[in-house]
Amino acid sequence: MPRFPTRRRFLQTSAGTLALPLLAPSLQAEEPKTSPNQRINLGFIGVGTMGRGHLGGFLGMADVQVVAVCDVVKERREDARKRVETKYGKDVKGDFKGCAEYTDFRQLLEHKDLDAVVIATPDHWHTIPCILAARAKKHIYCEKPLTQNIAEGRRLVSEIEKSKITFQVGSQQRSEFGNHFRLAVELVRNGRIGKIKTINIGVGDPNKPCDLPTQDVPPGTDWDMWVGPAPARGYNEILCPKGIHTHFPAWRNYREYAGGGVADMGAHHFDIAQWALGMDTSGPVEIIPPEDPKAMRGLKFIYANGIEMVHGGNVDCEFIGEKGVIRASRKGITSDPAEIVTTPIGEKEFHVYASNNHKRNWIECLRTSKPTICPAETGHRTATVCHLGNLGYQLRRKLKWDPVKEEFVGDAEANKLTTREPREKWKI
Secondary structure: OOOOOOHHHHHHHOHHHOOOOEEEOOEEOOOOOOOOOOOEEEEEEOOOHHHHHHHHHHHOOOOEEEEEEEOOEHHHHHHHHHHHHHHHOOOOOOOOOOOEEEOOHHHHHOOOOOOEEEEOOOHHHOHHHHHHHHHOOOEEEEOOOOOOOHHHHHHHHHHHHHHOOOEEEOOHHHOOHHHHHHHHHHHHHOOOOOOEEEEEEOOOOOOEOOOOOOOOOOOOEOHHHHHOOOOOOOOOOOOOOOOOOOOOOHHHHEOOOOOHHHHHOHHHHHHHHHHHOOOOOOOOOEEEOOOOOOOOOOOEEEOOOOOEEEEOOOOOEEEEEOOOEEEEOOOOEEEEOOHHHHOOOOOOOOOOOOOOOHHHHHHHHHHHOOOOOOOHHHHHHHHHHHHHHHHHHHHOOOEEEEOOOOEEOOOHHHHHOOOOOOOHHHOO
């Protein structure tokens, strides 16, 4: 018997049984089915460095079965397929029939009996697969930062809400790393350092325009598919490494595809700051870039209650309050005075959502229809902070932001930069 309510029961008692909208013109998506042994059938969209890491994690779960993988690079998808088939062997309790591989994620979404997808593509390729997967009623685990721009985030959230599927953003600091970050959040929320004055977030530089030269496209790489909705440009291996690579590619640095260090690790650390401030569904109201026009640190986010969050510092997350300081990182948590973190939080004090395994949280919520620890709205709001920071550095002037309307106040130029039209072939 499975540990959690069966997938079939979930579908019978939730909105997952609603009629499905079209996945693509003339293609009607089928209702997700459950394998005879009640495993959740997963497909992977993107199996680069991060995707392979996720693949290994899910392959270790007895109640999950990987049935399809997708990537624009032949060597990566072949390697992923072989890893799956080697792990499962020829048969898993009579249910495993092999792992399919695809270049186009839309074909993967049509795969028979697919229940859910893990999306680990570059940032500019998050929104469209998420929307089409949601329309096909596939549950989604999507890497952070959730979007390439602010406007597509709100659209993505709307599609997820309509679909009623279970969505998890890969902001795993909420669940993992010894729960240092969760402890910091609870200490802040319980007033252990008094009124918060400043938060320092130590992450990298803002993004920049892509100026890389064009190289020959390697055999087996679908470069046009990699570019996708972004502006057309020639191939460069810094953006899409050849074959199977073990590093995190530098497409992260470039504005056309991602948000630089501000969004890469910022999507983790700003996320914790928002959590600690109780701002999972809101955000700052003013963005103030540093006075030095060449500075790549020092931008300030001002919240309506006067709290300043600063991009800069040597600590992942540093909370400075009237009564002390808390420093949280992936390596640990410290405070001044020390007893702030050594004094246990009582059962009757405030506690946030508890999770110790981000992937398992998604799977368990998928089976029970409970909210995940990092749903789409939260991921969108965190990504928005990252985008606001990048726009502040790009425009180099003070910006007023309305987190309710999700627009800049009296600033048409800035508002134009909150969105981007995809290439014609990728408009959905």
